[in-house]
Amino acid sequence: MKELEYPFNSEEIIRRKKQFRKQLLKNPGLTPLKIAVLGGATTNDIVKIMELFLLNYGICPEFYESEYNRYYEDAMFPNPELEAFKPDIIFICTFNRNITSYPEIGDTSDVIAGKLENEYTRFENMWKMIASKYKCTIIQNNFEYPFFRLMGNRDASDPHGRVNFITKLNMRFNEYADSTENFYIHDINYISASYGIEKWSDPFYWHMYKYALSVPAIPDFSFNVSNIIKSVMGKNKKVLMLDMDNTLWGGVIGDDGADNIETGQETPIGQTYSEFQSYVKSIGQLGVLLTLNSKNDEETALEGLRRDDSVLKPDDFVLKKINWMPKSENLIDSAKDLSLLPDSFVFVDDNPAEREIVRANVPGAAVPEIGDRPEHYINIIDRSGFFEVTNLSKDDMKRNEMYKVNAKRMESLKAFTDYGEYLKSLEMKAEIQDFIPAYMSRISQLTNKSNQFNLTTKRYTQSEIEAVADNDSYITIYGKLADKFGDNGVVSVVVGHIIGDECHIDLWIMSCRVLKRDMEFAMMDILVEKCLSKNIKSITGYYYPTAKNAMVKEFYALQGFEKVFEDEEGNTRWKFELDKDYIKKNKYIHIENSGK
């Protein structure tokens, strides 16, 4: 919904939220999610507006809201209601109004250190209690700066100052977050500064309604925390697709020539585009794929990126669609080439007409209103939170590399007439075994990101993955694939649970970047091996259709399963009888298990 995309009109959201909600609830295929909001102030509208942003991300939240300022009691003491609710996420929504004891001017440094420790420990105890009891993701607000400074500027440098105290407390929160999985800081310190602390902290709303922030600031707050949630849920965008003329540089390269476009350090406009190019390059380092979509002659356009002073180089893009096709078609083709869905794209173009064509023809793709001022491009893309990072794995940082390597594989395929010979030439090696601690985060990430090669679309948080790995009545297998071109990392996961002498497959997923490499057969072989070692007689597979997973509709038939059930919605159940003479299906991948 355009009204909920950054930059949004907060006033309009507050005024029309009922209407928006009604409209958003009509969207099909929403993912349910249980969120407990434990607040240190009134949270009513925070929750209502979070609901809008989450619905807009395809998530249908169910909320538990603590009574006013009962966050600590709710977390620390037996709480049957919250236990029964079984939250997927607990959001501790506290503010600097919840700090119990600030330094006084007469305090010694020991007293101040003690106050800091007390304040911090109260929170840390709460996080640890929640982690052990609810085993769910935790999101914690850090603290916004105070709305007054007793000592003026010295408040920041003097340990007696509140600004100083809050800064230290926030640093302690950061250290915990940096060393703890499934724990995320909601940075209200930044977002309140960006909004303007004076307006954000208007005490009117505290004294009138016990809101610790002004009501008009709530959409900014709720949007910011919703971005963390959708990122945890694997709903980040994956590709940044860029136009070239007047998006990456000033001017039209076909008319002006590579020497005359504006980029580099010579002019203010050139500097602006250079700064934007640097920002785009950094986004690529996060693991977001960079692609081009431009109406130009390809060779002419690439000259712009080959200039010495161009920050972005042709090699930074995994895919280039530089032609005279409609941009919406280029986007859809790019999605096919990368084995991704069109809705994982963010399309950036300075031309409103091109934006409209893509918006109209590619539902789900993000097309930010970046306006016509290049100096604002960064702000709009950045604050939109398309690529909100919650976990930064080594895989993420290497992703652009991996896709470039994939392009090389495709190139080498052309030299073969026999596909089997091609697979043999890749010299593939796989590690396929029980989940190990090093990969828990990647495995959980994969369960949340895989949409196409996903039989049941069951999502797991990292704690849930750890729990099934630890449970003897589950079979858990991950597969990691490498070949002579490079390492693809963990690309496939199977989770099955054992009932008597049957194994039921709860989850079977694979990353689309290793399609048609026989990896699914290698996974099947190991699954069978594990089942046989546990004296299991049959394997039951399930397929639940979604808008995105049609490619695996007949997956179990391919693996030799027999269809035993089908309902009107197309849900199917498949059975595979095990026997000792199972013939291995994988012919091309060498299995090398390192052990734990």
Add this chain to the structure above:
Amino acid sequence: MTREEVFERLTDVFRTVFDDETIELSDSTTSEDIDDWDSFEHINLIVAVEEEFSINIPMGEVTTMKNVGEMADIILAESSK
């Protein structure tokens, strides 16, 4: 701005906030008359009214306002400042 104009714009604000096109306002309309008008929605309503008329209603007035008639009086007084 006349009192009639205030009522016209107020009606529009009420209809959007409560997502109910049938709402008709009079001087004596109170929260009793509108289903969803609870203390939380009251906050949103005040924010929307303040935005609509570009005013800031003081704390004392927000707490003592008894019906829509009084709200209109406050709006007239505040916007003439």
